[in-house]
Amino acid sequence: MCGRYTITISLEELLLRFHIDPAFPLYHRPRYNVAPGQLVPAxxxxxxxxxxxxxKWGLIPQWAKDESIGSKMINARAETVAEKPAYRIPLERKRCLVPADGFYEWKKKDDGKTKQPMRITLRNEAMFAMAGLYDIWTxxxxRKVSTCTVITTAPNRLMxxxxxxxPVILRPEHESVWLDRGMRDTSRLLDMLKPYPAEEMRAYPVAAGVGNVSNDGPECIRELDDAAGAAKRREGAGE
Incomplete structure (x- = not known):
């Protein structure tokens, strides 16, 4: 699944990267620990x-009886997205990009009991777009509530x-096709929902504090080995 991610870039970088008219900006600050249920830029x-x-992250289908279903629909599986009633129509008409520059996942440690949080990014640390769907529930x-889900796929070799x-990370050349409201070729859309190449990504450990959604600062993305090394260097220098 994809349940946490980061988008630490500036609003200006965001608008430039996705060719967005600056006449329609939104308030944005760097975010280091985005979680389901929160409002996310899309x-x-x-x-x-x-x-x-x-x-709002957690899709509520237009036909839902209440909004509690959203907490169970933060992700849509690429393998069944064209079949599930909640996602079938959004796949045809309501596709979005969810910009990010990293995401978190928890890896089982050797003891099999505890997990190590990992941050996964592109090797060049560039921003990317996760494939998303949205819907509007009344x-x-x-009151109108606009919500979204992030599509996931099988892991690549790294993951x-x-x-x-x-999460499905779209190739830049596929982003405009994904957003094209006139694109109704389901087979072509589904063909984009593949694992991103492992050789173009990296993963590194971060502190356990990222598990708490109230933690949302630069310390969340700091590489654990770097932090430990810095502490040792400070001790060695007598700080």
């Missing part, structure tokens, strides 16, 4: 241009040692 295309806005009192799923 990109859609209105038929003419890309637009950015916030969606509350009983008429297989950490977890049995990973």
């Amino acid at each position: 990109i859609v295309n209105d038929g003419e241009r890309n637009r950015i806005g916030e969606l 509350t009983p009192d008429g 297989a040692d950490i977890h049995d799923r990973m």
Whole structure:
């Protein structure tokens, strides 16, 4: 699954990377520990241009009776996304990009009882887009709630040692096709939902504090080995 991620870049970088009209900005600050249930920046295309806005992470289908279902729908499996009632129509008409520059997953330690949080990024540390779907649910009192889910797929060689799923990271050349509201070729869309090449990614351990959603600072993404090494160097220098 994909249950935590990071987007630590500036708003300017975000707008430039996804060719978004600056006339439609949103408030954005670097985020180091994005979690389900939170509002997340997402990109859609209105038929003419890309637009950015916030969606609640955890998809609530248009036909849902109440919003509690959203907590169970933070991810959609690529293998069944075209079949499940909650995702079939969004796949045809309501696709979005969820920008990120890393995501977290927990790897079992050798003792088999505890887990080590890992942050996974592209090797060049560039921003990327996770394939997402969105929907709009109307509350009983008429309020509109816009929500999204992140599509996951089988792990690549790097991720297989950490977890049995990973988010679908779209190739840059596929992003505009994914957002194209006129694209209804399901087979072509599904063909994009493949594991990202392992050789273009890296994973490194981070501190256990990332497991607490209230922790949302640069310390969340600090490489654990670097932090330990820095501490030893300080001790050696008598600090």
